[in-house]
Amino acid sequence: MEFHYPNGKKFIPSNRDKLPSKPKEKNFQYSNRGMTLEEDLNETNEYYLQSGIAVIHKKPTPVQIVQVDYPKRSAAVIREAYFKQASTTDYNGVYKGRYIDFEAKETRFKTSFPLKNFHKHQIKHMEAVLKHDGIAFVILRFSTLEDVYLLEGKYLLQFWRRMEKGGRKSIAISEIEQYGHMISLGFQPRIDYIKVIDKILNLK
Numbered sequence: 696m697e698f699h700y701p702n703g704k705k706f707i708p709s710n711r712d713k714l715p716s717k718p719k720e721k722n723f724q725y726s727n728r729g730m731t732l733e734e735d736l737n738e739t740n741e742y743y744l745q746s747g748i749a750v751i752h753k754k755p756t757p758v759q760i761v762q763v764d765y766p767k768r769s770a771a772v773i774r775e776a777y778f779k780q781a782s783t784t785d786y787n788g789v790y791k792g793r794y795i796d797f798e799a800k801e802t803r804f805k806t807s808f809p810l811k812n813f814h815k816h817q818i819k820h821m822e823a824v825l826k827h828d829g830i831a832f833v834i835l836r837f838s839t840l841e842d843v844y845l846l847e848g849k850y851l852l853q854f855w856r857r858m859e860k861g862g863r864k865s866i867a868i869s870e871i872e873q874y875g876h877m878i879s880l881g882f883q884p885r886i887d888y889i890k891v892i893d894k895i896l897n898l899k
Contacts, residue, residue, distance in 0.1 A: 732801045732836040732843070736786065739884040749889060751788030751795060783820045784831075790892060794829040796821065797848075797888075801836045807865035808835050810858050818855050821848040830895070834878075834888060835871065844875040845891045 733753070743749040764772045784798040798821070800812045813833075821831040831848030846866075854866050876891045 732799050732834070732838075733785075735880075735885045736799055736834065739886045739888070740786070740788075742884040743889065749788060749790040749795070751786055751790070753786050754783065784817055790830075790889065791896075793896075794824070794827075795831075795892070796824045796829055797832045797834060799834045799836070801838050803837075803839050804865075805837060805839055805868070807867050808837075808871060809865045810855060811864065813851075813855070818852065822852060825849060825852075830892060834886070835875070837868075841880070843878045843880065843886055844871050845878055845888050846871060846875040847895065850874040 737753060740749075740751045740753070743751060766772060784796055786799065787794070787796045789795065798813070798817055800808070802808050802812065821833075824831040825848050833846050833848070833851055835844045835846055836842070851866075854870070858864050876894070878886055878888055878891060881887055
């Protein structure tokens with residue numbers, strides 16, 4: 696079966712993209728510092744779920760099926776499909792009765808975070824969530840520095856609007872340090888962003 700990105704490029708899966716035949720119980724270990732932000736967050740969310748703290752999941756990537764074969768009446772084989780561009784953000788769920796919605800992004804830059812990493816539809820989606828009193832934010836990882844920050848959606852919207860008015864096309868690290876919350880990598884959970892959410896809720 697072939698998968699393609701929205702631009703038509705063929706998708707070549709890596710080892711971590713292959714799904715296990717049977718789900719296994721997670722063993723949370725602080726051992727693999729080479730994990731991606733997505734892997735760290737998936738492990739964190741699984742810990743939250745198993746510990747009864749919050750229910751937050753990564754949204755599945757929408758797929759458009761192009762070619763299907765029917766070798767048997769009772770079975771269908773997908774031969775070709777395309778990943779469609781997601782219309783919202785990566786993660787959503789509920790915590791203490793509040794709706795949570797966030798995006799996770801990484802960069803190798805050390806002094807700023809490029810706004811081109813976000814899409815207009817994601818910004819509009821977060822804006823809509825905030826209007827309904829949901830909790831919207833982004834988790835930013837500077838992979839070279841191994842620094843992770845939570846930046847509230849309201850600040851991301853301010854930086855986005857600044858760019859639309861002709862301002863800088865990135866968020867300076869000094870601005871992220873001023874308006875964001877650094878999250879130290881831990882053991883259980885790996886990226887404890889719920890602790891930051893507690894702090895934000897208590898400030899309201």
